[in-house]
Amino acid sequence: MYERINSKKIPKGEHMLFMMYNLYSKSKKPDKEFKKMIDKEMQIAKKIGIKTMTVESNFSDFRVGDYMDVWNSKNYKYLVDSAHKNGIKVFLYTIIGEVAKHSKVYQKYHKKWAIRGPLNLRYSGFNSIMLQGIAYEKDDEFATFVFCPGSNWKKYFLKQIFEVVDKYDLDGIYIDRLSYRINCRDKRHGDKNHFKEGVLKIVEEVSKGLKKRKKEFMAVDLFGKPSVRFPDKIVEKYLDLADYILIEIVPGPGIDMENNPLQKFYAYFAAKAIWKSRKLIKIITKRLVPNLYNSLSISKDPKRVENIINCLKSYGQTKIVTFSVDFTNKEIFDSVSKVAKKTKTGLCFVSGRKKLSEMIMDK
Numbered sequence: 001m002y003e004r005i006n007s008k009k010i011p012k013g014e015h016m017l018f019m020m021y022n023l024y025s026k027s028k029k030p031d032k033e034f035k036k037m038i039d040k041e042m043q044i045a046k047k048i049g050i051k052t053m054t055v056e057s058n059f060s061d062f063r064v065g066d067y068m069d070v071w072n073s074k075n076y077k078y079l080v081d082s083a084h085k086n087g088i089k090v091f092l093y094t095i096i097g098e099v100a101k102h103s104k105v106y107q108k109y110h111k112k113w114a115i116r117g118p119l120n121l122r123y124s125g126f127n128s129i130m131l132q133g134i135a136y137e138k139d140d141e142f143a144t145f146v147f148c149p150g151s152n153w154k155k156y157f158l159k160q161i162f163e164v165v166d167k168y169d170l171d172g173i174y175i176d177r178l179s180y181r182i183n184c185r186d187k188r189h190g191d192k193n194h195f196k197e198g199v200l201k202i203v204e205e206v207s208k209g210l211k212k213r214k215k216e217f218m219a220v221d222l223f224g225k226p227s228v229r230f231p232d233k234i235v236e237k238y239l240d241l242a243d244y245i246l247i248e249i250v251p252g253p254g255i256d257m258e259n260n261p262l263q264k265f266y267a268y269f270a271a272k273a274i275w276k277s278r279k280l281i282k283i284i285t286k287r288l289v290p291n292l293y294n295s296l297s298i299s300k301d302p303k304r305v306e307n308i309i310n311c312l313k314s315y316g317q318t319k320i321v322t323f324s325v326d327f328t329n330k331e332i333f334d335s336v337s338k339v340a341k342k343t344k345t346g347l348c349f350v351s352g353r354k355k356l357s358e359m360i361m362d363k
């Protein structure tokens with residue numbers, strides 16, 4: 001059950017759209033239906049004040065990490081042009097270190113670039129199985145591992161993402177999972193702090209490359225999650241470099257694998273076990289995940305969201321958007337939009353498995 005948001009109730013502001021490409025098409029051939037859907041979505045987006053957007057799962061066959069290889073180059077170009085026609089900037093969606101196990105980059109480089117923990121084990125990233133029913137459909141499944149920003153992945157990542165920005169004339173880059181804090185033990189990548197320093201180096205290079213092109217950088221962090229702390233030194237530094245900050249106010253698992261023993265356990269052992277028995281576990285995760293990502297607890301405490309926003313503002317950040325996976329819950333939407341209105345910040349509409357036209361009541 002979900003409720004549509006009445007477009008009249010959306011406060012004025014610079015809002016954002018987080019779109020899941022796979023919801024519109026997975027076709028590799030010309031796709032007329034796609035164009036119609038996208039034009040409709042972009043018109044609604046414009047109407048409700050969306051000024052920026054990012055598109056996840058645009059990479060072919062969900063191969064996270066193979067950023068150059070989109071499902072359908074013509075569709076992707078059409079989407080970007082349609083957004084531009086409606087005055088919406090498009091940011092390339094990237095994840096700082098996650099790669100899908102079935103990606104080309106994983107298969108070629110995982111022995112050199114994957115993160116190694118104490119027992120020489122690799123870290124699992126998010127598995128799509130955890131997002132079943134929220135972002136992906138039943139058959140869309142893939143496992144991810146974390147690559148180290150201290151390795152040559154950094155160079156490879158930067159080269160790829162700037163190629164996409166230039167090829168499709170995108171307006172900027174969005175980097176997800178910046179809150180990964182891991183101590184990678186692979187000595188070939190550098191000394192013991194190389195993971196954390198690598199995160200910052202990537203952010204600095206992205207910011208530099210975008211400035212040169214007169215484009216923008218959007219950082220994503222998980223300040224809202226109970227398990228993730230307020231800005232540490234790395235975050236403080238990139239708050240200066242980012243043009244936009246997106247805050248997630250979902251209470252789901254934050255990504256501080258180094259300091260959170262439960263997460264460490266999950267990344268090392270549980271994720272693999274869950275993945276292996278996914279057919280069985282899907283039944284449970286389908287029920288569990290929507291609760292895990294339910295923002296209700298945080299939305300009931302709007303002061304907390306306001307504090308996070310004010311904290312970011314104290315670092316000079318003015319362009320802030322707030323993200324909740326369940327804006328179609330009236331209580332959550334009302335609570336967060338009140339904070340957005342008060343703090344003069346934007347809302348990030350997340351399509352999940354719903355199109356914007358299915359989220360918004362346009363009457």
Ligand SMILES: [Zn+2]
Pocket residue numbers: 114115116148149150151184185186189190194195
């Ligand atoms: Zn490393």
